[in-house]
Amino acid sequence: MSRVSRAASRLRFFASRNPSQPHLARQSPAFLYQSTLRERHTIAQASPLLSHPKERSAGAAYHASVNQQLVERRNEIHRQKRQARQKSLDADRERNLKLRHIFRESSTSSDGVPPMFAVKVVACPTLRSELKMNGREKRGRMFVERPQGEANAQEYACNSVKALRKTIHEFFRRLKKGQYILSASLPTLDEEGNVLTHEDPAIMDGVPNNHTLFGTLPLESDSDVQRAFAEADDFFFKHRSLNETSALKRPTIVLHVTKDPDAPLPPPPPPYLEHMADPRASPTMTMLSFYAFPPGGIPDADATADSLRRLWRPFGALGRIYVAQEGVNAQMAIPSNVLDNFLDCCTLPDEKGGKLSDVLGPYMENGINVDPMPVDMAEFRSNPAFKNLHVRVRSQIVADGFETPLDWQSAGYDMPPLEWHQKIKESKMANETGQSNSLPIVLDCRNDYETQVGKFDLAEPLGTTNFRDSWEVLKNRLKDTPKDAPIMRAKRRETAYCTGGIRCVKVNAYLTQELGMTNVSRLAGGVIGYDRTLSEQRPDEEPMFKGVNYVFDGRMGRRITNDKLGTCYTCGAKTHLVTNCKNDNCHRRMVQCEHCQDAFYGTCSSACKTRVVNQLRGHEEAELEEEKVEYDSIDDYTRAHSTPRRPLLAEIEKNTASFLPTGAHMVSGDAQGSLLTTLASMTRHGRVLEIGTFTGYATACFLDGAATAGDLSEQSLPGTPEGGPFVLSLERDRRALGVASCHIGVMAKHGLGEEGSKEAAKLREKGTVDFDGDSVSFTYSCADCELLQTNDALATVEEMAKGQSKYSPFDIVFVDADKTRLYQYVEALVSNDNVLRKGGLILVDNTLWKGLVLDAARGYDSEDAAPQDKKNRRARKLASKMHRFNSAVVKDARVEVLQLSLRDGLTMIRKI
Numbered sequence: 001m002s003r004v005s006r007a008a009s010r011l012r013f014f015a016s017r018n019p020s021q022p023h024l025a026r027q028s029p030a031f032l033y034q035s036t037l038r039e040r041h042t043i044a045q046a047s048p049l050l051s052h053p054k055e056r057s058a059g060a061a062y063h064a065s066v067n068q069q070l071v072e073r074r075n076e077i078h079r080q081k082r083q084a085r086q087k088s089l090d091a092d093r094e095r096n097l098k099l100r101h102i103f104r105e106s107s108t109s110s111d112g113v114p115p116m117f118a119v120k121v122v123a124c125p126t127l128r129s130e131l132k133m134n135g136r137e138k139r140g141r142m143f144v145e146r147p148q149g150e151a152n153a154q155e156y157a158c159n160s161v162k163a164l165r166k167t168i169h170e171f172f173r174r175l176k177k178g179q180y181i182l183s184a185s186l187p188t189l190d191e192e193g194n195v196l197t198h199e200d201p202a203i204m205d206g207v208p209n210n211h212t213l214f215g216t217l218p219l220e221s222d223s224d225v226q227r228a229f230a231e232a233d234d235f236f237f238k239h240r241s242l243n244e245t246s247a248l249k250r251p252t253i254v255l256h257v258t259k260d261p262d263a264p265l266p267p268p269p270p271p272y273l274e275h276m277a278d279p280r281a282s283p284t285m286t287m288l289s290f291y292a293f294p295p296g297g298i299p300d301a302d303a304t305a306d307s308l309r310r311l312w313r314p315f316g317a318l319g320r321i322y323v324a325q326e327g328v329n330a331q332m333a334i335p336s337n338v339l340d341n342f343l344d345c346c347t348l349p350d351e352k353g354g355k356l357s358d359v360l361g362p363y364m365e366n367g368i369n370v371d372p373m374p375v376d377m378a379e380f381r382s383n384p385a386f387k388n389l390h391v392r393v394r395s396q397i398v399a400d401g402f403e404t405p406l407d408w409q410s411a412g413y414d415m416p417p418l419e420w421h422q423k424i425k426e427s428k429m430a431n432e433t434g435q436s437n438s439l440p441i442v443l444d445c446r447n448d449y450e451t452q453v454g455k456f457d458l459a460e461p462l463g464t465t466n467f468r469d470s471w472e473v474l475k476n477r478l479k480d481t482p483k484d485a486p487i488m489r490a491k492r493r494e495t496a497y498c499t500g501g502i503r504c505v506k507v508n509a510y511l512t513q514e515l516g517m518t519n520v521s522r523l524a525g526g527v528i529g530y531d532r533t534l535s536e537q538r539p540d541e542e543p544m545f546k547g548v549n550y551v552f553d554g555r556m557g558r559r560i561t562n563d564k565l566g567t568c569y570t571c572g573a574k575t576h577l578v579t580n581c582k583n584d585n586c587h588r589r590m591v592q593c594e595h596c597q598d599a600f601y602g603t604c605s606s607a608c609k610t611r612v613v614n615q616l617r618g619h620e621e622a623e624l625e626e627e628k629v630e631y632d633s634i635d636d637y638t639r640a641h642s643t644p645r646r647p648l649l650a651e652i653e654k655n656t657a658s659f660l661p662t663g664a665h666m667v668s669g670d671a672q673g674s675l676l677t678t679l680a681s682m683t684r685h686g687r688v689l690e691i692g693t694f695t696g697y698a699t700a701c702f703l704d705g706a707a708t709a710g711d712l713s714e715q716s717l718p719g720t721p722e723g724g725p726f727v728l729s730l731e732r733d734r735r736a737l738g739v740a741s742c743h744i745g746v747m748a749k750h751g752l753g754e755e756g757s758k759e760a761a762k763l764r765e766k767g768t769v770d771f772d773g774d775s776v777s778f779t780y781s782c783a784d785c786e787l788l789q790t791n792d793a794l795a796t797v798e799e800m801a802k803g804q805s806k807y808s809p810f811d812i813v814f815v816d817a818d819k820t821r822l823y824q825y826v827e828a829l830v831s832n833d834n835v836l837r838k839g840g841l842i843l844v845d846n847t848l849w850k851g852l853v854l855d856a857a858r859g860y861d862s863e864d865a866a867p868q869d870k871k872n873r874r875a876r877k878l879a880s881k882m883h884r885f886n887s888a889v890v891k892d893a894r895v896e897v898l899q900l901s902l903r904d905g906l907t908m909i910r911k912i
């Protein structure tokens, strides 16, 4: 359609809507075109948005504040919605509270008259389907308050039609006034006293209504309502006096809400919705796009956005639509079976039932661009171009960065796709035959990632990454181009194109209005329109556009020819694919080949790939943590966030409680046991000496760690007293050693897992365990363990310290026996390297002595405890000793000390 005839059709449209100017509809296209220019001039005078830049200083301030106004307006709408929702919630809450209060009162009232009527509300089938009722409405059970004191008060639902209707509206929120009639009947009860309605099988089956006092009473006046509720009272009291075990707790009435046959009919659906197919049944989706720059602009973008949402909802439309004062820009997917209805909705004039003719219809530049290849629904669902219908209000439909907008109505010649095709074809031939001086300038005003994968032959990409950068590039590119070439006659013509045509409108407006170019044209409908027209009208012609036309939806591109023009960002191979980096913090839009998309998990680099992988792991962990747990103490919390201990260790604790209950508190336990395992596993040789075996809990932990140290040093044979991973544990108590030897024996044979734990549990059935001989040895993995009975561990250690024992030096010594001679142990270990190697670690347990070291440090001693409190006196005495040890060892220059407040205090002393 030429510029003149397009303008003429617009004015005819105006004329059809404006009876005061019927003459317009009869005029010739040339006259109408002149009228359009005059009309545009008038509108430009009135509208700062449409006037020429040099004539509108007021427009600048307006445009700068447009964003702010939009935000404020949106906030205001949200605030009002929130307030309305809150008001409705408050009303519900108040009503429920009142009901609860009345019920509570009724249980204590003594006059025997229930304060509420139970009302069963039954809607007729037509209303049931119209109202889309929720569960509460379907059950139809509500309560109506009985008047207190003033019996005739009109605000009670059981006293007046008005109040009853108000109560019904609160119950059925979707019920429209004047659409229904009300009637009442007394309840029909089953044997258990449940109210039956006319749909219940018992009534359907013909069980007689046992108390039809007034049948069904129409509720037309206040006296009808009062009579119905009075009958309900009578029925209740009679029923109660006849039937002692009556299930009726209060007077009950059935209210029938029936569609009024005389109610005015709802307005008929618009013609484009008549006989429309179900969009959910569509086997395909059709992609489309359009834009419109209505000459008067869109005065209320919010209202327009709302009406677009409302009008397009029945089609199951998806897409991204921007609405601004300057116009509408839409990229959409429509179920193909309702496509014609949708097109009618957007394009029908008012008199034919259209609703959008003031913003779309005649103002859509080049109509609606419909993709000729519908997408199969399964394919669409697996890779949706759009997931929702987003209609958003923006300050502009394409952000151009101008402080004051140009006149989008004056944007050069709209060249039809076939003319464009012919021109490019001729230019290409001219170029090939060396006639380059007559070639047009063809500007590709899309972004660089778009032009990299597809463009017209001979086109010059602007090379911008953002549309806003185009102006500077254009200014430089055309600075030497003559501006006075006559329109339509010159062989040389500046032309521009983009994806759907909308950006060209702005580019051409800039070329004509700001750069003064007089011979500018643009590809009508952009590349999408070109592709569609060529495939429909010249299917045999070779397209002049090569490669992929990038589109702004989930498809990312539509292939027009098989040419691979792009260069993969990550490997440099030729490709036609454009993608976004999947790392949300990067989101780089890039050309990337299929192979690299797989190899880099859809990201642009190894760094982004690592980020995405870590993020996925993070999500998995976060899902695990989502469970809400209350912890009793910080120990409880740390336990929950540590790897659970091995099953055999838990069984050792149970056995200890069973065999040696008075010493059960002495085992190292969960957290300390794990620490001992970790420390042993980190030693160079996995050699540990434990002083004080008790039932073997810490021994098992050390042995587990020592075996790991052996694994790490690739020790092939188990350690021995002379070298390699080896745990020696000293104990004087034979009973304790008996239990310990059973535990370590089970560990050596069955491991620390479930099997070991089952075997250990069997020990409790035995009752007693003995220890024969002086020592016993076990092999666990690549570590050996010896349990040695000794009457005095300190003497044994001192003997070893002389360097005459078979045991070569240890990496760790755990001092956990008699607590009164700690410093002697440390002295025996530090003064020589025969028992503990240089750099080795001494661990001393219970160095906080139940926290009493704090009192000891303040000078509090055993004398401060009551004379009869022997236990306390002993504890304080030991705490004083422990404090003296702690104070002395930290000053010893031969060692470095770290005291941990773990459990009862664990001091780590490193021999330097």
Ligand SMILES: C[S@@+](CC[C@H](N)C(=O)[O-])C[C@H]1O[C@@H](n2cnc3c(N)ncnc32)[C@H](O)[C@@H]1O
Residues within 6 Å of the ligand: 666, 667, 668, 669, 691, 692, 693, 694, 695, 696, 697, 698, 699, 730, 731, 732, 733, 736, 790, 791, 792, 793, 794, 816, 817, 818
């Ligand atoms: C606190 S328990 C050891 C707990 C063990 N280390 C654990 O963590 O499961 C102390 C043990 O040292 C032993 N013991 C105390 N004085 C001793 C000594 N002079 N010689 C050898 N063993 C001694 C006790 O019989 C007792 O079994």
